Amino acid sequence: MFIKNLHLTHFRNHEDTKSTFEENINCLVGKNGSGKTNLLDGIYYLCIGRGAFSYTDTQHLQHGKTFFSLKGIFDKEGRTNTVQCIVEKGKAKVIKLNNKPYPKISEHVGNFPCVLLAPNDTDLIRESSELRRNFFDTIISQIHKNYIQLLIKQKLILRQRNQLLKDADQQEKFLKKDVLEIYDEQLLPIFKEIHRFRTEFIQEFMPIFSEIYHSLADEEMKINYRSHLEEEENRKSKKENPTFESIFKGNMLKDLILQRTEKGTHRDDYKFLLGKKTLKHYGSQGQQKSFVIALKLATFAIIYKQTQIKPILLLDDIFDKLDETRIKNLLKLLSKSDFGQVFVTDARPERTRKLLDSFGRPIAFFEVKDGSISSNL
Template sequence: MFLKKISLFNYKNFSEANFEFDVKINCFVGKNGVGKTNVLDAIYHLANGKSYFNPLAVQNIKHNEEFFVVDGEFEKNERTEQIVSSFKKGQKKILKRNGKSYEKFSDHIGFIPLVIISPADNDLIIEGSETRRKFIDTVISQLDANYLQKLIQYQKIIMQRNALLKYFALNHVFENDTLSIYNEQLNSLGQIIFEKRKQFIDDFLPIFNRYHKEITNSSEQVQLVYESHLFEADTITLLEKNLAKDRALHYTSVGIHKDDLSFQIDNYPIKKFGSQGQQKSFLIALKLAQFEFVKKQSGEKPILLFDDIFDKLDEFRVSKIVAMVNEDQFGQLFISDTHPERTEEIVKSTHQSYKIFNL
């Protein structure tokens, strides 16, 4: 599978731009602010129906314009697949495959497997648990449509339960029977999601450890530790035990929507005890493991986006990534970089076909 070409209209800083791509390596080079990352984000947009960096659709429209369109042509299983994402102010976002609109964007997730590695991934370390849950859910959802639907259902019921808790507080009433209906639904869905996440970590961890050793050539021990209330008790037990707390807070304080993934190095949190270099290596290993995991599970090589990472890596780590390209571990690559000469030197050393776009 690969992206053959893409057209952008009023997307971020582009009024109109068209690119035709090499099946292997494509590089966008130029100074900061010219739109290199925006092209990568447009590719991500086609795979996921949204931006990686600006989740609000209106933020992706070029200033002083009313709409944007991103139109891409992929080759998948020897068939041409046209994916179009568009949005006009005041209207719903539209996602089409071969001219037909998706009723649910979730039906598109996983059709174009894709992994992005970006400086923005540092949020996985410094931000709260929601960011790391999103990482787990993104990987599993690309491969398991049923998981994604269960997750969407769970989130809707949490919103309904929270609304009910607020209603109770505002009206000084309490209806345990109504609350119990939500508790039972959360218990059923929560257990399925918990088991899937647990299995994912068990399968993912050996791949992550292997990539970390390859990239760092290091004896450091790194850990991904899945943290969930459901290791203590089932969801119904947790909800009943925390009922007084939930009524006081007006929201649901326990459940799989509070899960976290602890990033550790030598059994200590990497956020506090890892150097900048250790954190970068950890994140790149995490994303390369995501790539490998999706590739194994789906039978396809995902499109891989490298956003400005060569500027953040030393020569040793760059050489390791180049070696992986040489071994044909990756499919189609897209790279952004501020140094044209460095980029050309790196891609030439892979002995693969490539195109360089100067922006």
């Protein structure tokens, strides 16, 4: 699968940008702030249905404009597909496939798989568990259509349950328990199904990730999935009695006091380890950058394995903070024909040409300047 044509209108610093891309490697060069990353964000948006760097659609609007639109023409298994996205202030977002709007935006996720590697990806290591959950949820959603529906249901029921917890005053708290139990009966099977998806995913993902990381560097890296439901499985193995269901229900009083739902898969986390130590505290910049590169290339590999569709691979400023050995190993990986369409951005065209000169695949170069893109150089 690859994108043939892209048209951005009022999207970030792109007033009216059109371009035709090649099926293999497309290299976007230009100064910092010229709009290279925004082009990748536009492609990502068309594939996933939201931006890569912001969950707020209005932040993608060009200054002073009331709408933005994106249009991409994709070749998927030899068939041409047109994806359009229109976001206008005060109106619901519309995504169309071949001129037909999706009844639900979530139905678009997974139809045009895409993987983005960006400089701020090391935030996955340093920042909150929510960021890591969202990252892995996006991967699983591109593989399993029904998974995203579980996430939507979980979010809706949790919002209603938490609102009830906040609204209940001291006298009403115990009267609201019956209503809370209704929400709990809906949440518990969703928690268990989400936990199952995540557990099965990480078991298949880890060997792929480890193999790719070892081709970049020699350190031992691990990803541990942590969940309240995982704790239940550990208790079962130790023949301890409490189940997650009983613990969750027994936590109701604490939830009422804190006015939020404390236990469940919405609190899951993924721990990144360098050997037995946390990568966040003990990993160097090069190790952390190598980790997220392996994370993203493993994402490509598992999506391709599960769907038989090669995702579009977007690589934004990937050579930053990597030593020569790691760059050499990365380029060796990328030169393989396993990858389909690849986009690479760099602010130093001379470096990019030199690094990519040894590739055995066709490379198209484009210059991005002031929110516009040149023809193939």
